[in-house]
Amino acid sequence: MKLPLVVINGPTASGKSSLxxxxxxxxxxxxxxxExxxxxxxxxxxxxxxxxxxxTAEELALVRHHLVDTNDVTQTASVADFxxxxxxxxxxxxxxxxxxxLVGGSALYVHAILDEMTFPGTDPEVRARYEARLAEVxxxxxHTELAQRAPQTAASILPGNGRRIVRALEVLELTGGFTPQLPEWSxxxxxxxxxxxxxxxxxxxxRIxxxxxxxxxxxxxxxxxGLLPQGLREGLTASRALGYRQVLQFLDGELTEQEAKERTKSGTRRFARKQLAWFRRDPRVQWLPAGDPGNGGVIVDQVLAALR
Structure with missing residues (x-):
């Protein structure tokens, strides 16, 4: 039989990595x-x-980790590539x-890895054109332009989510349609x-x-x-990460440092609730209380039982 694939999900600050x-x-x-x-x-x-x-370096030395420190900050992370x-x-x-x-809180990435999910193709020139438009306006x-072309699609994307708006416009141009709904759990x-x-x-x-x-x-x-000389501002994904975006706004004088910290907290709280809500929709997840020292034993016992 094939070896089990263990997956540990959960929101930010729930203790996934240490578990x-x-x-x-x-x-x-x-x-x-x-591993x-x-x-x-x-x-x-x-x-x-x-x-x-x-x-930390000590934690990474205890167990080999994959897909950590693979990208420069200027590279755009893609769920399809991941x-x-x-x-x-x-x-x-x-x-x-x-x-x-597997461990992480990026719910879409977990879903894409585990389940049947295909992604439309991409075109660098088309993507670059819409990214330039995003930077301009x-x-x-x-989002308003997207709503004029595809109202249902625009309604499913938050107006501030530039990455998803660009991707929707790209797919619309390449295929003539865009389906924001994700497939069922399979x-x-x-x-x-x-x-x-x-x-x-x-x-x-x-905890957050x-x-x-x-x-x-x-x-x-x-x-x-320290990341500014490496191109952090130009990184469409990295520069929008929670904490990093707010610190950039502080460094640009748009926020005070305290405002940047508080916005990082509130943004992370919203994100964590979305993570938890997403994972709770998956009926295949076995839930454990965060922080329980017995969680590791529970998981390992089930893995070993599956190997018998």
Whole structure:
């Protein structure tokens, strides 16, 4: 039989990364080699460490991590590319008898990797034209243009989400249509064991506030300054990451530093609620209480049982 594919989902600050390391180490102690596959779309960026809560060098040394620090900040992350890369890593690990542990809070990326999902093609020239238009008029104006061409599509995309607006216009031009709805849950990969970490809203908000305060204390502002010569502003994905966008606004004089910190907290809280709501829609996820020290044992017991 194929080795199980362990998936650990959950919102920001729920403890996914540390649990994944715990599970991988426990599996190794049980004689089952295991490695971690990152499914957080921002951990791929080199130099974006503090603001993404990237695992430390010590944690990365404990268990091998894949799809971490693979991109420069100027590169645009694509869910289609991530799907291909992650599936290739999973297949290679299984071929070598290594149990993959997927971990991350990017719900769309998890869905794309695990389930049947195809993506329309892309055209660099068409994409570049709409990206230039986005830079010229801003996301709200471009959203208005999208609404004139495809009202239903525009209604499904927030006016401030420039990346999705550009992608919708690109697909419209290339194919004549755009379907924003995602497919139903249908595994494309075999032997998946999905777990989710849940916590109540008050606890989640408190954890996020503590995390953001710690990011500032650990030097997020200095990290952003250091990434400017590497092209952070030009990175369409990296520059819009939570925390990084707000610090850039602070450095540009648009916000005070305290305002940047508070907006990072509020934006992260909204994002975490969306993450949790998305994962809760998936009936295949087994939910565990975030922070329970017994979670690693629960997951490993199920993995070992699946191998018998």
């Amino acid at each position: 994944a390391i715990d599970v991988a180490l426990r599996l190794q102690e049980a004689g089952r080699p295991s 971690i596959v990152n499914v957080d779309s921002m951990l791929v960026y080199r130099g974006m460490d503090v603001g993404t809560a990237k695992p 799907q291909q890369q992650a599936r290739q890593v999973i297949a290679e690990l299984r071929t070598h008898g290594i149990i993959p542990v 801003g996301p709200e104006a471009l 595994y494309a990969l075999e032997h998946v064991l999905q777990f989710g970490l849940e916590l109540d809203r008050e606890q989640m908000d408190q 506030d503590v995390r953001v305060d710690q990011m500032w204390a650990d030097g997020l502002v200095e990290e952003v300054r």
